Amino acid sequence: MKNKVGLAIExxxxxxxxxxxxxxxxxxxxxxxHDIFYLxxxxxxWSEQHVHKLAExxxxxxxxxxxxxxxxxxxxxxxxxxxxxxxxxxxxxLLKDLREIHRQAAGVSLDWEILAQTAQALKDEGLLRLxxxxxxxxxxxLRWANASLxxxxxxxxxxx
Amino acid sequence: xxxxxxIAEPWGTRTPYGTGEPWPVRVDTRLDDGLTEADVDxxxxxxxxxxxxxxxxxxxxxxxxxxxxxxxxxxxxxHGRLGPKDLFxxxxxxxxxxxxxxxxxxxxxxxxxxxxTAMSMxxxxxxxxxxxxxxxxxxxxxxxxxxxxxxxxxxxxxxGGIGTNHVDGNTRLCTATAAAALKESFGSDxxxxxxxxxxxxxxIALYGHNVAETQTVxxxxxxDRLAGPNPPRILCVDPRRTPxxxxxxxxLAPRPGTNVALMNALLHEIVANDWVDHAYVxxxxxxxxxxxxQVASCDVDWAAxxxxxxxxxxxxAARLLGQAERLLSTVLQGFYQSHQATAAAVQVNNVNLLxxxxxxxxxxxxxxxxxxxxxxxxxxxxxxxxxxxxxxANDEQVxxxxxxxxxxxxxxxxxxxxxxxxxxxxxxxxxxxxFLYVSGTNPAVSLPELGRIRDVLSQExxxxxxxxxxxxxxxxxxxxxxxxxxxxxxxxTFTNADRTVHLSEKAVDPPGQARPDLDIFxxxxxxLDLRDKDGEPLVTWSDPxxxxxxxxxxxxxxxxxxxxxxxxxxxxxSGIQWPCNDEHPDGxxxxxxxxxxxxxPSYCESYGKDLVTGAPVEPVEYKAMNPDxxxxxxxxxYLPPHEPPSAEFPYLLTTGRTLYxxxxxxxxxxxxxxxxxxxxxxxxxSAEDSAVHGWDEGDLLRVSTARGGVxxxxxxxxxxxxxxxxxxxxxxxxxxxxxxxAERGRAANELTITDWDPCSKQPLFKSAAARVExxxxxxxxxxAPTTTASRPVAGASVPETRGGAAAAVLERLE
Numbered sequence: 001m002k003n004k005v006g007l008a009i010e011x012x013x014x015x016x017x018x019x020x021x022x023x024x025x026x027x028x029x030x031x032x033x034h035d036i037f038y039l040x041x042x043x044x045x046w047s048e049q050h051v052h053k054l055a056e057x058x059x060x061x062x063x064x065x066x067x068x069x070x071x072x073x074x075x076x077x078x079x080x081x082x083x084x085x086x087x088x089x090x091x092x093x094l095l096k097d098l099r100e101i102h103r104q105a106a107g108v109s110l111d112w113e114i115l116a117q118t119a120q121a122l123k124d125e126g127l128l129r130l131x132x133x134x135x136x137x138x139x140x141x142l143r144w145a146n147a148s149l150x151x152x153x154x155x156x157x158x159x160x
Numbered sequence: 161x162x163x164x165x166x167i168a169e170p171w172g173t174r175t176p177y178g179t180g181e182p183w184p185v186r187v188d189t190r191l192d193d194g195l196t197e198a199d200v201d202x203x204x205x206x207x208x209x210x211x212x213x214x215x216x217x218x219x220x221x222x223x224x225x226x227x228x229x230x231x232x233x234x235x236x237x238x239h240g241r242l243g244p245k246d247l248f249x250x251x252x253x254x255x256x257x258x259x260x261x262x263x264x265x266x267x268x269x270x271x272x273x274x275x276x277t278a279m280s281m282x283x284x285x286x287x288x289x290x291x292x293x294x295x296x297x298x299x300x301x302x303x304x305x306x307x308x309x310x311x312x313x314x315x316x317x318x319x320g321g322i323g324t325n326h327v328d329g330n331t332r333l334c335t336a337t338a339a340a341a342l343k344e345s346f347g348s349d350x351x352x353x354x355x356x357x358x359x360x361x362x363x364i365a366l367y368g369h370n371v372a373e374t375q376t377v378x379x380x381x382x383x384d385r386l387a388g389p390n391p392p393r394i395l396c397v398d399p400r401r402t403p404x405x406x407x408x409x410x411x412l413a414p415r416p417g418t419n420v421a422l423m424n425a426l427l428h429e430i431v432a433n434d435w436v437d438h439a440y441v442x443x444x445x446x447x448x449x450x451x452x453x454q455v456a457s458c459d460v461d462w463a464a465x466x467x468x469x470x471x472x473x474x475x476x477a478a479r480l481l482g483q484a485e486r487l488l489s490t491v492l493q494g495f496y497q498s499h500q501a502t503a504a505a506v507q508v509n510n511v512n513l514l515x516x517x518x519x520x521x522x523x524x525x526x527x528x529x530x531x532x533x534x535x536x537x538x539x540x541x542x543x544x545x546x547x548x549x550x551x552x553a554n555d556e557q558v559x560x561x562x563x564x565x566x567x568x569x570x571x572x573x574x575x576x577x578x579x580x581x582x583x584x585x586x587x588x589x590x591x592x593x594x595f596l597y598v599s600g601t602n603p604a605v606s607l608p609e610l611g612r613i614r615d616v617l618s619q620e621x622x623x624x625x626x627x628x629x630x631x632x633x634x635x636x637x638x639x640x641x642x643x644x645x646x647x648x649x650x651x652x653t654f655t656n657a658d659r660t661v662h663l664s665e666k667a668v669d670p671p672g673q674a675r676p677d678l679d680i681f682x683x684x685x686x687x688l689d690l691r692d693k694d695g696e697p698l699v700t701w702s703d704p705x706x707x708x709x710x711x712x713x714x715x716x717x718x719x720x721x722x723x724x725x726x727x728x729x730x731x732x733x734s735g736i737q738w739p740c741n742d743e744h745p746d747g748x749x750x751x752x753x754x755x756x757x758x759x760x761p762s763y764c765e766s767y768g769k770d771l772v773t774g775a776p777v778e779p780v781e782y783k784a785m786n787p788d789x790x791x792x793x794x795x796x797x798y799l800p801p802h803e804p805p806s807a808e809f810p811y812l813l814t815t816g817r818t819l820y821x822x823x824x825x826x827x828x829x830x831x832x833x834x835x836x837x838x839x840x841x842x843x844x845x846s847a848e849d850s851a852v853h854g855w856d857e858g859d860l861l862r863v864s865t866a867r868g869g870v871x872x873x874x875x876x877x878x879x880x881x882x883x884x885x886x887x888x889x890x891x892x893x894x895x896x897x898x899x900x901x902a903e904r905g906r907a908a909n910e911l912t913i914t915d916w917d918p919c920s921k922q923p924l925f926k927s928a929a930a931r932v933e934x935x936x937x938x939x940x941x942x943x944a945p946t947t948t949a950s951r952p953v954a955g956a957s958v959p960e961t962r963g964g965a966a967a968a969v970l971e972r973l974e
Contacts, residue, residue, distance in 0.1 A: 033586060034914045038802050039773060091590070140773055147775035151576045151583075154325070158296050159592040 005118055005127075006061040012111040013054040013065045019104045019141070020047035026097040033094060036148065043144060046137040047108075057130055091156035095149060102145035109138045161972050166190075166244050167837050167963025170819055170947055171372070171380045173971055176388035180360055180521070183381055187240035189970040190247040191220055191228030200227065205731065207235075207654065207662035209305065209647045210245040210822040212335075212529035213375040214656020216735055217242055219250065219648050219667040226253050226648050226668055233974065236734045237355060237660055240972075243376035245822060247969050248834055250648070252827035253668075257630055259643035260672020270631075270641060275673065275683075278640050282597070283687035285623045289595050290322070295573075299326035299584045299593045302542050303600035304334055304531025307652025307664065309707035310677045311533075311542035312714070313699060314599070317681060319541065320565040321690035321698045325573035326593060327544045328581040329537040330601040331529075333923055336580075337496035338527035339538050339545075340920035341505035343766035344794050345513070347759025347786075348549050348719050349538055352512075352752045353488060353524025354737070355658045358382055358392075360522030363484035365395040367508050368419070368494015369528060372403035373819035373948050375657075379403070395480050397422065398494055399814060400844070400885060401878025402949040410477045413880040414467035416812045417499035417801030417927035423507035424798060425463030426478045428455040430514055435482030440516030444755030446786050447793035451510060454795035466798065468880075481511055486522030493530065493816065498926040502919035503771040503796035510793050518791075519753035526657060531823075533654040539720045540711065544578025547711075548718035549758075549765040552577060553779060556762065564714045566692040577776065580921035581607075582914070589616045597625045599677060600644070604633035604899060605824040605891035608912035608923045609867050614900050627680060630826045633891050636899035644677050645670030651704045652678070653730065659737040659748070661722070663730035678704060716741070719751075719758045719765070752791075760789030771796040774918030801927050802915055805882070809865060809929035811849075813884045815908040816926075819948045821889040829894060833967045841906050842944035843872040844885035845932070847953045850876045857956050858938030865930045868910035873942035876953050884930055886911070887950075 027040025055067035112135035119127035164172060166188075175184040189197065203218040216235025220228035229250050231240040262278035263270040289297045300318045302311065311329075318327045331339075339349045346352070358364065358381045372379040385392055386407060396408035397419075405411040414422050430436065431452050441448050460478075464471040481487060489512055495504045509525055517523035529535055541547035550557040552574040562569040579587070585607070587593040596617075607613045617624060617637045626638035629646045649670040655661045670676070682699060690698040701707045705727050716723040721739035724747075730736060736747040751758075758764060767782035769775060771794060777785075786792055805812055820837040821828040828834045843861055850856065859874045863884060870886065879885050886908040896902040901910070911930065916923045941958040944950035952958045 032589070034582070035774075035916065035918065038915055039918060041802075042772065042799055140770055140775070143770065143775040144773035147773070154575060155296055155579075155587060155592055158294055160293055 005122070006058070006063050008111065008114055008118065009054055009058045009061060010063055010065065012108065012115060013051060013058065015104065015108045015111055016047045016050045016054065019101070019108050020044040020051065022101055022104055023047065026101060029097065030094050036094065039144065043141050046141065050134045050137070053130055053134065057127060060126070091159070094152060095156060098145050098149040098152070102142060102149065105138055105142040105145060109135065109142055112138055161970070163968040163970055165963045165967045166247055166969040167833055167961060167967040168947065170244050170376055171383055172241065173973070174387045175384050175973060177384055178389040183239050183359060183384060185233045185239045185974040187231050187233050187972040187974070188242040188247060189228070189230040189972070195222065195227055203230070204648070204665040204667035205232070206647065206664035207735065208242065208246040209532040210249050210827065211243065211375055212531055212534060212657045213237060213377050214532065214654070214660050214662055214735060215242055215246065215377050216662060217246060221667050224668055226250050234734050237656065238377045241377045241380055244820060245828060245834060248831050248967070249827055251832070252830045253646060253648055255830045257830060258671045258674065259629060259631060259641065260674055261643060262673065263641035265639045270636070270638070278642060279683055279687060281640055282625050283684060285595055286322070286688060293594065295322050295324040296326065297592065297594045298322055298324045299588070299596045300324070301581060301584065301596060301598045301601065301603065302329045302537065304329055304331045304529070304534035304537050305600050306533060306677050307650070307654055307704070308533065308536040308540060308711060309652045309704045310681060311536050311540035312547060312711045313678060313681045313707055315541035315547050316565060316699060317685050317690060319546070319572050320567050321685060321688065323571050323573060325544070325576070326579045326584050326587065327542065328579070328584060329543045330606065331531065331534045331537045331543050332581040332921060333606060334530040335496060335528070335534050336543070336922040337501040337505050337917060337920040338491070338529060340502045341509060341527050344502065344506045344768050344771070344919070345509035345792055346752065346757050347764030347766065347789065347792070349765060350549070350719050350751055350758070351526055351658055352518050352750070353526040353658060354749050355381065356749065357488040357522050357524040358385060361392050361486045361488035362522065363395065363480050363486070364392050364488045364490070365481060366404050367397045367489065367491045368496070368498065369490045369492035370398060370400070370402040370404055370949060371490065373817065374492060374530065375528070376819065393480055395477050399880045399883050400949045401951070410473060410480055412469050412473055412477055414469050415880070416814050416883060418467040418798070419495050419498055419504035420500045420507065420796055421458070421463045421466040421798040422469065422474070423504055424455045424458035425460045425474050426481060427451065427507060427510060427514070428458045429460065429475060429478030430482050430511065431455060433482055436514045437516030440755065441514060441793070445513050445791040445793050447795070451793050451795040454797060481515070484515065484517070486520070487512060487515055487517045488522060488524050488526070490526040490528055492528045494926065496922055497924060499801040499924055500796065500799060501917035501922050501924070506771065506794050506796065513791055513793055519750050519755070524750065529657040532656070535655040535657065535659070539655070539715070544580065546572070546574070548715045549720055550718065551765050551767070553767060553776065554762070565698070566694060567698070568693055582916050582921060582923060585613065585616055588619070588622055591621055594621060595623045598634060599627040602632040602634045602824040602826060602891070604637060605907050605909065606888070608909055608925060609914045610900070610907055610909045611868055612914065627677060629674070631893070632824065632826055633893055633899045642680055643672065643674040644680065645674050649674070650676035650678065653708060655738065660735035661725060661730065661738060662735040663727055678707065757789055757791050759786060759791065761787065763789070768792065768794070769919045771919055772799065803913055803927065803929045805929045809931045811882055811884050811930045811932060813863065813865065813886065813911060813928045813930035814926040815886050815888045815912060817889065818887050818945055818950065820945060821887070823889065824891050825889045826893070833963050837961050837963065838945050839943050841870070841872045841887060841890040842875045842942040842950065844875050844877040844879045844944070844950060846879050846881045846883070847876050848881045850874065853934070855934055856938055857952060857958060858941040859934050860936045861932050862935050863911065863930050863932045865911040865913070865928045867913065868905055870905040870908060870910050871935065873938070875942045875944040875950050876956060877950055878953060884932060888925065
């Protein structure tokens, strides 16, 4: 049992870390779209905090997860390298990035659901509190990606 | 009766009064030198246009020329008083610099032409782009200084005719956050308060609102209460030692960018001490539990650290709010143009909601406006919102607007929220907007990061139309310049920050070929041959009164209901507050009486947004949260500012205004008394910081941010430590550079950051990291006014700001 929960925490830790990296990467790539730039950073901070809290709670399940952003930076570098050399219409690239953020945030959201259900079954109050604290922020990240995509899509798509 | 130097005495003579008593009348009159009231041929009713207060006045005309102004004793707003900008500002109408002929760009230069040539160029380019690239290549950027009739016509043309989503006003820079905060808390724009709340309040809390300089007559009203029996106590939140701070019982001077932390601590104290009107909150609001949870950890010690404000001062401030019996709260740019703008302004609404202090005499909220007609920009949809506070996310309301306009609902863009100005500038930058029609505003000085803005507006592929009364910095970059008429030269209505509607009559003809903005918009619509769904002309009116009647039909049944008003009802007496309809034929002094709001899901203007991400709340979510249309108590977490000070840029720069100027000085810079009172840019620094550097009053400093640099003379003032202040009024039209800096930067917005509030989309002008260095030692003091927040610290030898005989104003006390 403990092992499975540990795996779920580890998986969410990785997914939050990836989401933070994705937000920062999109943010830096769309610096000229200033709201994406600043909000990307603000919203990545939530995921970074979640990563930290998951690492802390992971200890109860015998996990040794990165609490800081050293793993995060490595992920950003790796992803950055993957992209080198690609060329896109910057508008379409923005839509693609927002779609990716939305997809990842949706995954994170489901992972939090799993943890919350598990915590209730295990009566692990700490874990339940953690998911109640963090999950709403994931949902806000998700809604932001959706809203931002909606705001930008028309102009990007109809412009010749 | 006597004369008084109103440059030296901006608020005039005191007329003290006590709680609940009528504010005494004091009629202020200013006429051209040598004239008396007996010399005046005729008086024409109007109201003030160089701020948002909406003071009733009459325009004096002699020999077909405006020669002065006189406050209207009967007006509910000002009881006869006028501010310095109004008393002297009329002279700008007569300036020799007025645009008197359309201009078009030929071989890189603007040359004079006739209306036919200029307007056919504008209409032809619009039609070409509509054919080639569609309506999303067209943008409109207007102001907070035209008349209601003009905004409504423009909104109809842009939304109903052309079908673009790219419409905004410079109210985006000014009071978009006022609208956003009201929508968040009450489901709709519309000021809960009334200026008469000043007469009754026992505590007046002013948040980032230097009312003494922005609305001088409203401050006179407060000063008269302070001078009378049972004066109200004042809470002032401002990083500068403003006249309001001087008069305050408690003055909090927070570090710029930390308003939400400060507000959350005040709310924490109110909750912790149980200064909450639970009966009111239970009956009339949703969201209290979330707020209590959010502020539970935000104690005063936490905020004291973040805001750099003493914890005891925070406690004292909370006590004032918590123990008030009649609390009036007002908010302006210190919150609206700063980090987390809407989140902070909403917390002010929350204070009044928790205290149950709304809709009763003395209990109000004024999310203030900055410009005279900003309220109309918002009501009429010239800020991109749908007219009549209709909700773009509510299909029934879009259908209703389509009925009023007789167009198909799909013609009115409502697939996402309207494109805000900063996003429009981005679309101009990326080339997807190719036509920008700017009316009555000067983005080349007023937008953040001017180097970028000049580049964006100077692009070859952009067709830039500027409609203005002077050749502003922006007009100098235009392809076509259209000369407009202004206040006193055209008829129309406008509405102030407490919902008071005034009629402004045409007193004289505009100069040369200049035309009223309404006539220019109507000409444009005719040339585009805009039609409704039955093939009839889309715009059915041809004069201001016709447009007003059109607006009455559009606003009927909506919160901003004008259906009970007519031009003749507005003539003669006082301004009238909306809603004005069959039920309230004399207007409505206070809204939200007895906890009734306009926030029902089917009726509200907005379902709200996430205060951090700006993501709109979905209709279903809103219905679940607020099915019964109560007020919404919305909590927000504090986020650190986006550009904190660093080793390279150790100061925080805030920008703002002075009493003697309006916006980019297009008018006030051409008025001798006002220009002399504040002739050039200055920079403010605290005595503590200037002592560390060893700098003195008048030294020439260069202040820089990551975006650019500005040179200005030092005024050692009462501003908080580690913080710098620059007034934003000073551009380049009266310098060799013309549209931009020839050598040295002078405009504060060379320095500001391109960043905006996620919710209101208002740009942030009040928190940029900056460094400062000295270029040369003073050869005299800086020329900042000494009567206002820029007052020098004690002991400095600086000549007092005086207007002398040229600034004499007649005061008549009744």
